[in-house]
Amino acid sequence: SQQGEEDPQALSIQEGENATMNCSYKTSINNLQWYRQNSGRGLVHLILIRSNEREKHSGRLRVTLDTSKKSSSLLITASRAADTASYFCATDAWGAQKLVFGQGTRLTINP
Amino acid sequence: EPEVTQTPSHQVTQMGQEVILRCVPISNHLYFYWYRQILGQKVEFLVSFYNNEISEKSEIFDDQFSVERPDGSNFTLKIRSTKLEDSAMYFCASQERSGDGYTFGSGTRLTVV
Numbered sequence: 196s197q198q199g200e201e202d203p204q205a206l207s208i209q210e211g212e213n214a215t216m217n218c219s220y221k222t223s224i225n226n227l228q229w230y231r232q233n234s235g236r237g238l239v240h241l242i243l244i245r246s247n248e249r250e251k252h253s254g255r256l257r258v259t260l261d262t263s264k265k266s267s268s269l270l271i272t273a274s275r276a277a278d279t280a281s282y283f284c285a286t287d288a289w290g291a292q293k294l295v296f297g298q299g300t301r302l303t304i305n306p
Numbered sequence: 307e308p309e310v311t312q313t314p315s316h317q318v319t320q321m322g323q324e325v326i327l328r329c330v331p332i333s334n335h336l337y338f339y340w341y342r343q344i345l346g347q348k349v350e351f352l353v354s355f356y357n358n359e360i361s362e363k364s365e366i367f368d369d370q371f372s373v374e375r376p377d378g379s380n381f382t383l384k385i386r387s388t389k390l391e392d393s394a395m396y397f398c399a400s401q402e403r404s405g406d407g408y409t410f411g412s413g414t415r416l417t418v419v
Contacts, residue, residue, distance in 0.1 A: 226405060228407055230410075235415075236412060237413050238349065238397060238410040240407040240408060240410070243407045245405075283349065285349075287405065291362065292337070292354040292356065292362045293339070293351040293362055293364075294339075294341075294408060295351065296341075296348050296349040296350075296351075299348060
């Protein structure tokens with residue numbers, strides 16, 4: 196299997212705190228992507244980090260990638276109630292025309 | 307912002323019936339995908355489509371599934387004889403270039419009874 200684990204499976208924090216989610220994978224990748232899914236809704240692309248990049252920022256999001264450890268993390272700073280959702284990492288492997296998703300982290304932001 | 311549009315949003319069908327799920331990808335995108343998500347589980351790849359042919363398909367995508375791009379805008383997933391275990395949310399996605407991020411539709415919730 197291309198994909199490993201995401202942790203934690205669930206995370207509950209207070210509004211204003213930072214949330215960190217981790218993702219591990221097993222194969223060589225072209226890029227790694229993070230998506231958000233609100234309950235029962237579609238997947239929204241958040242950020243893409245390529246295998247030759249180590250860190251990327253987009254607004255309150257910060258993504259890191261460590262290809263030697265085959266792991267990535269997503270940090271959401273200054274969380275808001277609207278950030279409550281499931282967050283998935285997905286890997287795009289070299290030579291494969293598909294994304295492989297992890298199990299996701301359910302993030303709850305308490306007001 | 308351009309969107310991927312899926313119809314219907316919810317479909318209920320009887321076991322053994324054929325269903326067609328429809329998608330309109332973003333117009334200048336070249337790569338098209340179907341994924342599914344069984345309730346409470348992770349998102350699973352079904353099939354990728356490029357240059358009017360299947361690029362890759364998963365073990366889930368057996369002979370009861372087919373995809374088609376009948377014209378320049380629509381991309382369809384057909385399930386020939388639905389089973390109870392086909393009940394899931396089906397997502398269409400498109401991608402402008404290989405290696406880019408994907409744009410997903412809001413999904414079709416298929417319920418097989």
